[in-house]
Amino acid sequence: MTFLPLFRLVTFTATLVCAIIVLGLAAHLTSLTEEARGGYFVFAAMAIAVAVLTIITLPVMIGVDSARRGAFTSMVLVELIWIFILWILWISAAALASQEDEFVFGDGNSCDFADSNTATGCHEFAAIEAFSFLAWILLMGYNITLLVYAIIGHTRGSHTWFSTVGDGLLTRRDDAPAFSGSQPNPVSDKQTPVSRGGAYSTPAPSSMQYPPQQQQYAQPMTAQV
Template identity: 45%
Template sequence: MALIPLIRLIALSVVLGFAVIVLGLSAALTSTTETFLGGYFEFAALAIATACLTLITLPIMIALEFLRSGSAFTSMIVVELSWLSILWVLWLATAAEGAQAGQFTFVSGCGYIDSTVEGACRQTAAIQAFSFLNWLILLAYTTLILVLTIIAASRKHAGVWKSSVGNAPFFTQGKGPAAQPTSAPAGSTADGGYTTQPYTAQPVTQHTTGGTMGGTGPASVQAGTVHV
């Protein structure tokens, strides 16, 4: 497998694994708060929604790239970059909301005597951490693909935005306009010099209007011989 498709597979697989962890932690935290507080944290609900979107869409993108390489709509670079950018924004929002909720809810940090409160604090910190990791991974991957695609487009690769990551010509030189041959003037070379033509002697014919002694009529000289 080529380097960039391998990076794509590893990055999306790691994000999927972290999304499963975040989904489990968020569900457990929501169950705890619903039981003891009669409500839920907004960041936990956002984490559940973001994790579900990730778990629904990323496996489809990975599978279609293997089953229909380069032909699936979701494999197009422009579509993949757009959707993954939306996902990393959601993960960033989840991490930021989790950090804010943890700061105001668990002021002194984790270390409570009550096991329920301590568990909720630990779950909040874990959700925040894995959400930040997913944000960083998706941000780094989308930035890498965006830069490589812009470079490929600048090398005259037509349609690179609509190709898949596996088929994109990231590291090949594009085909520029064909160079037109320059014509040199007759008797000259392309570097400005001049050529010499071989000399061939041609017969010379000369006509005179006079005659010789006692004769009339034209006299002709051809190739050095006089005919009277």
Template identity: 40%
Template sequence: MAPVALIRRVVLSTALVFSVIALGLAAAVTSTSTKAWGITFVFAALGITAGVLTMITVPTMIALEITVRVETSWLTFLSILWFGTGVHAAVVISGGFWFDCADLGNGLDDIDAGACHEVSAIAAFGFLNWLILIGYSIMLIIMSRIAASRKQPNVWASSVADAPFSAPASTNESVPMSYTSGTGGTAQGGTGGPIGGQPAAYNTSGYVQTGAVHV
């Protein structure tokens, strides 16, 4: 397996596992907040959305080969969702909203303490998934641009496994259709006259020059 393809499988598999965990935690926090106050937190809603989308699309991406352009675009979108999840959860933790998470460890009841731990874990997995997915997407973009600068065709339309990331620069240059050796299409002797009195009847221009035959 090529190094890039191996990195891809590790990244997507890791993001999928983290997404399953974060989704379960977000669902648990939502259940607690709904029962206690009848509300749903933004970070929990983002975590559930990002987790569901990741669980639906990433296994398909692992099983199938999609183009580099589509892969980088979609993973960048998922990374933004996970970043938003992590930021909103971190705000809840640092601000001490609702669950008094700023006083974690200072005599909170079991419900609040458990919820705070869940929020902390959601923030951690949100940031981890963001770093993993955006880092991988940036790597693909840089490698694709380098390959494109080497005149490798269709790198953005190729799958990650088939993309010519490590191929050398293309040396394919157009060759002129016509090339005439010598001057005027004739084989020149030392003084510029025809050799042996015969006019030249060769060139690579696609036509033959003719002339009188000297006996």
């Protein structure tokens, strides 16, 4: 397996782990706030939505690509757009969590609260923020790497935007042979071998065949006395 498909698999797997963790933490935090305050935090709802989208789409992209080559969901252009949307959502969720954490618990808190639910909520705030930032970094790094590979492959004549990562984005995909700097000579097969001097040798006169010609000679004239 080449670098880019392996990097894609590792990135998607690590992002899925982050999404599962964030989903569990955000769901538990939402349950605590609904019991204690009768409401929920906006960032927690955002984190749940982004985690669900990630858990649904990334396994589909991995599974379809491994089961069927050239699928629509595995095209580089589709993957670039969707991964870009995902990491924008993840950075939004992380930024909302950071802002809400600062507003609720303040700066430099150690989550040392007498109430166990408040202490648990404080730790979950920090964990959701950290794993959301991690998912954002993973997806953004992969998206930038894929874009660079696609641009380089496109400049080399590869149809990268509608191919898949497993096709090899830096490989020339067109059917036309690469230009070698010399054009084939259609009459080269009819020419005589090249001599050591580098010029074509002229056929020997003895090898030339001419059509037989009928020559008429004048009859000898006898002298009349």
